[in-house]
Amino acid sequence: MLLKKYPKEKKIFSVSELTSFIKIHLESKFPTLYVEGEVSNLSLQSSGHIYFTLKDGGASISCVMFRSSTRNGAEFLKHGKKICIVGSLRVYEPRGSYQIIASRVELKGQGDLFSEFEKRKADYENRGWFDSAIKKEFPLFPKKIAIITSPTGAVIKDFYNVVKRRQPNGLLIHLYPVRVQGSEAAKEIKNAIELINNKKEEDLIVIARGGGSIEDLWAFNEKEVVEAIFYSDLPIISAIGHETDFTLSDFVADKRASTPSVAGELVVSDSKVLLEKVSNSFKSLERLMFSNLEYKKLQLVPFKKSKLTDFFIQQIEKQFMNLDYLNKDLNFLIKQIVDEKKSQIKNINMVSLHRQMSSTIKSQKALIGEYLNQSFFKMDALILDKQQNLEIIKERLMAHSPEGILKKGYTLLSKNNECVYLINQLKVGEEYDLQLCDGKANILIKGKLNGKKK
Known part of the structure; x- marks a missing residue:
């Protein structure tokens, strides 16, 4: 199969060339612009820079406000707020994306979603749907x-x-x-x-x-x-x-x-707390029961002197003995149940600990992944910041380069590729090379004038 050749008259861009072309034209077209929208995905970095998204019903655009500009209305940057930002458009060439560098923020009112939230909340509140009186009870x-x-x-x-x-x-x-x-x-x-x-x-x-x-x-x-x-x-x-x-x-x-x-x-309630409450309640009940029995015994003392009540006293004492035996049996049974439950809880806790450790390891893996993503994001922001600083330094260097100095009206005089910078170096009747900003000229020295004398 023969590949179709591109026509010679068509310009074929590389990705870098096309992105650079877009960057030059977009940034020069929008040196300063005003954009209105709703704040979303707000993120404050440890560096002091603020990243957020500005959106409306049809589109969204990434924005960044560097620390040096945060004094110009950064307090208005809140989720759901409708704002107007003043800034410039920047193209980030490595990703082929663009964003707004915000230099100032102005508040325009609450965002559409927040306003809708308040509207719906007021409606349901007026219906009485939030009243505590109609809340359902939860099982213990x-x-x-x-x-x-x-x-x-x-x-x-x-x-x-x-x-x-x-x-x-x-x-x-x-x-x-x-x-x-x-x-x-x-x-x-x-x-x-x-x-x-x-x-x-x-x-x-x-x-x-x-x-x-x-x-x-x-x-x-x-x-x-x-x-x-x-x-x-x-x-x-x-x-x-x-x-x-x-x-x-x-x-x-x-x-x-x-x-x-x-x-x-x-x-759910804590099982250990519940067991402790049951144990404390049982001890309180036991103390109350023995106190009540002792009081009843004291009330029966006067009747012991009467022979008519001997039979009833014997029956009561017999019942007291039965109660003592039952109390001992009950104490033994409760202790046995508590020991058994403690053993079960101990075994189950070991299984729960193993599951918890496995879950913790998975959670930490997910957390590390999230940290890595955040680090990459911060690294991209740092690279963008450094690139912008390099552009500024580049412009300053260009202003002080030989070409930049020549464009300011200065010339460079030389002979045999050696610079001439003193009047005494010039010889009448000889030719010299004169370098201008847009080309060279050949000149002939007809005479000299000393800088101090005319």
């Missing part, structure tokens, strides 16, 4: 828990570890995997809530997700999710995002947990 000792979350990530692992640490045995956790972000997330969460209510196998529901921006958490503000939580027959705990993140699901749920790990603590 649940046997089965349904958790709606992503099957991957740290959320399900953290929740599982907390629950199993506090209640090692006798508790089942059923995972209902859903997407927790994106256009299909709300529908999947709503379907999972309805499925659990229809099955009637679990005692309560936990809806969990890690932190994120208002866009990332928006599925939990959708009408179908909020209504599914409100109409649920089972009590629901909402554990969405971090402690500072709030969604409509948090307000309408029967309980809100600041994090998925806290949700695990709310769901």
Whole structure:
């Protein structure tokens, strides 16, 4: 098969040439520009630089505000805020991408998503859906828990570890995997809530997700999710995002947990604490019972002198003896049960420790991967910063180069490739080379004038 040859008259660009061409024309076309949009993906770096995305309904663009410019309105950079930035367009050639270098930020009002959130919140609040009086009670000792979350990530692992640490045995956790972000997330969460209510196998529901921006958490503000939580027959705990993140699901749920790990603590009581409470209650009951028996014995003392009551006293003393024997048996039985439970807890804790270590190793691997990604991102930003500094230095060097000096009106006089810089070096009647900014000329010396004398 013959390859088609490119026509000779067509210019064929390399990738570098094309990117450089775009950079020159874009940056020269937009030396200063004003752009309005909504803030998202805000990230403050340890270097003091601020990275964020400016978006509207149709597009988004990456932006950076360097530390030297942060005094010019950086306090307005918040998730969901609508702002106007003043800056310049920059093309990052290694990636073939462009971004805005913001030099100033002006506040334009709250973003569309935040405004919609407040509007929906006010509507549901007026309906009375957030009232504490209609919140459902949670079982004290649940046997089965349904958790709606992503099957991957740290959320399900953290929740599982907390629950199993506090209640090692006798508790089942059923995972209902859903997407927790994106256009299909709300529908999947709503379907999972309805499925659990229809099955009637679990005692309560936990809806969990890690932190994120208002866009990332928006599925939990959708009408179908909020209504599914409100109409649920089972009590629901909402554990969405971090402690500072709030969604409509948090307000309408029967309980809100600041994090998925806290949700695990709310769901089940600590078995060790419960055993300690039972032991303390038994000791209090035992003391009360013996105190009451001693009091009754004292009340019966006057009747011992009467022969008519001898029979009844013998019967009562017999019952006291029976009670003493039963008390000893009860103490032995309780001690046996407590020792047996302690042994079971110890064995289960070893298994839980092994699982916890495996989970911790996986979590650390994921964390290291995240740190690497962040490091690469910071490295790219540093390279971009250094490249911009190099451009400035390059411009300064060009201004002081021989070519730059010649363009300022100076000339270079030489003979036989040796520079002539003193009047005494010139000889009348000889030819010399004169270098200008755009070429050379040959001159003949007809006379000399000393700089001090005319």
